[in-house]
Amino acid sequence: MSTLWTSSDLIAATSGTMAQTFAANGVSIDSRTAKPGDLFIALVGENGDGHRFVAKALENGASGALVHAIPAGLENAPLLRVADTFTGLHALGHSARARFTGKLAAITGSVGKTTLKEMLRCILAAQAATHAAEASYNNHWGVPLTLARMPAHATYAVNEIGMNHAGEIAPLARLARPHVAAISTIGTAHIGNLGSQEAIADEKASIAEGLEPGGVLLLPADSPFYGRMRASTTHRVESFGSSPTAIHRLLVAQPDADGTDLTLRVGGVELQFRLRAPGLHMASNALAALACAHLMGADLLEGAATLAEFSPGAGRGARREIEIPAGRITLLDESYNASTTAVRAALALLGMVRAPRRIAVLGDMLEMGEAGISEHVSLAADVAAHADLLFTCGPLMRHLHDAIPPGQRGAHAVDSASLAPLLLSALGDGDAVLVKGSLGSRMKTIVGAIEAALPAPGQPKDQR
Numbered sequence: 294m295s296t297l298w299t300s301s302d303l304i305a306a307t308s309g310t311m312a313q314t315f316a317a318n319g320v321s322i323d324s325r326t327a328k329p330g331d332l333f334i335a336l337v338g339e340n341g342d343g344h345r346f347v348a349k350a351l352e353n354g355a356s357g358a359l360v361h362a363i364p365a366g367l368e369n370a371p372l373l374r375v376a377d378t379f380t381g382l383h384a385l386g387h388s389a390r391a392r393f394t395g396k397l398a399a400i401t402g403s404v405g406k407t408t409l410k411e412m413l414r415c416i417l418a419a420q421a422a423t424h425a426a427e428a429s430y431n432n433h434w435g436v437p438l439t440l441a442r443m444p445a446h447a448t449y450a451v452n453e454i455g456m457n458h459a460g461e462i463a464p465l466a467r468l469a470r471p472h473v474a475a476i477s478t479i480g481t482a483h484i485g486n487l488g489s490q491e492a493i494a495d496e497k498a499s500i501a502e503g504l505e506p507g508g509v510l511l512l513p514a515d516s517p518f519y520g521r522m523r524a525s526t527t528h529r530v531e532s533f534g535s536s537p538t539a540i541h542r543l544l545v546a547q548p549d550a551d552g553t554d555l556t557l558r559v560g561g562v563e564l565q566f567r568l569r570a571p572g573l574h575m576a577s578n579a580l581a582a583l584a585c586a587h588l589m590g591a592d593l594l595e596g597a598a599t600l601a602e603f604s605p606g607a608g609r610g611a612r613r614e615i616e617i618p619a620g621r622i623t624l625l626d627e628s629y630n631a632s633t634t635a636v637r638a639a640l641a642l643l644g645m646v647r648a649p650r651r652i653a654v655l656g657d658m659l660e661m662g663e664a665g666i667s668e669h670v671s672l673a674a675d676v677a678a679h680a681d682l683l684f685t686c687g688p689l690m691r692h693l694h695d696a697i698p699p700g701q702r703g704a705h706a707v708d709s710a711s712l713a714p715l716l717l718s719a720l721g722d723g724d725a726v727l728v729k730g731s732l733g734s735r736m737k738t739i740v741g742a743i744e745a746a747l748p749a750p751g752q753p754k755d756q757r
């Protein structure tokens with residue numbers, strides 16, 4: 294493997310100084326997870342000053358550190374000194390992008406970014422050297438970090454770009470300079486900060502400002518904001534969706550509780566396969582991923598074969614059977630995150646599970662500002678259509694609890710920890726249980742409580 298960052302590349306990229314030269318084969322901003330040979334970047338942020346952890350990172354095998362002050366006792370350590378480490382990280386991302394010879398995709402959207410990124414990564418990695426962030430590294434440090442870790446000669450790279458506030462996406466897109474920029478969905482996540490769905494659509498569409506000359510913006514054809522987003526750029530636009538006008542089209546989707554039998558037409562090629570990640574939202578992500586892969590030059594038939602093996606990650610729809618004292622239940626673990634769009638998709642999926650009772654367990658969807666109450670109440674129709682019982686926690690979900698017919702009400706509690714015992718005592722053999730809520734609502738506590746409930750004596754605990 295060739296060196297990711299030689300000492301001269303590090304110095305040239307950052308305009309820094311190095312008393313003792315070193316090279317790096319990785320980049321880390323967390324001393325606890327820094328790997329041997331990494332460059333450790335001492336960022337100053339919410340979690341304190343990274344300069345305090347430089348010694349620790351070097352002990353863990355980091356080959357050197359990017360600093361803007363020399364920590365005491367480390368005067369002779371391998372350090373790359375710059376004016377500001379955050380700017381230094383940006384400079385590394387910028388330089389890594391400039392030397393990159395492959396094709397790069399950037400993914401944004403209200404929900405589905407990480408899933409789309411993971412699907413695309415799988416498709417591309419099966420065909421050629423591919424670089425992508427391991428996690429949702431999509432913000433002001435996640436995007437430059439992902440770029441700084443990018444090998445110059447990978448064939449493909451995939452970046453996720455997110456936002457909490459208006460104006461955040463365009464600068465990150467300009468740093469990433471994608472050949473293909475894709476928007477998974479336009480929903481209501483972060484509407485509290487943005488004000489309206491139009492503003493969200495405009496912000497997402499600003500990803501096109503970073504496109505390379507000749508680049509393509511891939512838009513969701515079924516979004517009511519498709520026309521608006523299309524009109525916002527002079528770059529080439531392609532679309533994906535079930536609408537007859539979509540360039541990359543979902544022709545047939547036969548969803549069941551375990552997956553979806555799909556017929557798609559991507560780049561003029563008809564593809565048929567079974568997607569084992571259940572839910573129509575997953576079918577939409579798969580279509581978008583194949584369209585991106587096609588626009589990046591990858592093979593579509595191989596891509597479809599790869600997606601047929603794809604499985605959703607923990608907390609993002611992973612599904613399993615669990616033995617509890619009352620019997621065996623099916624758990625849909627969606628505890629990782631939530632927005633109205635995502636909860637709707639998850640409820641529709643719950644509705645497809647064959648079970649005597651379908652139980653939705655929902656925690657507050659956060660960061661919705663003034664729209665919070667109405668967004669929560671708007672889920673009442675989806676609950677009525679797809680669930681038999683609803684358990685809720687959090688002050689916002691209280692409004693949904695009050696909005697549904699009394700016969701559908703399971704219980705409401707102030708938080709997930711107090712809801713867990715109420716839910717556990719109500720569960721019965723055969724129940725299908727969906728657990729979902731924003732990360733801050735800590736719905737994982739409920740998943741943990743279900744997992745910890747021991748089966749009745751004599752029953753073997755399920756293997757997981």
Ligand SMILES: Nc1ncnc2c1ncn2[C@@H]1O[C@H](COP(=O)(O)OP(=O)(O)O)[C@@H](O)[C@H]1O
Nearest residue numbers: 403404405406407408478574577609634635638
């Ligand atoms: N295309 C989609 N439409 C609606 N909901 C989706 C879609 N893709 C994913 N989701 C839901 O959103 C949640 C978060 O998915 P993820 O891919 O991590 O999105 P992001 O990275 O944008 O936060 C998933 O658990 C799933 O419930």
Ligand SMILES: [Mg+2]
Nearest residue numbers: 406407429453
């Ligand atoms: Mg993400």
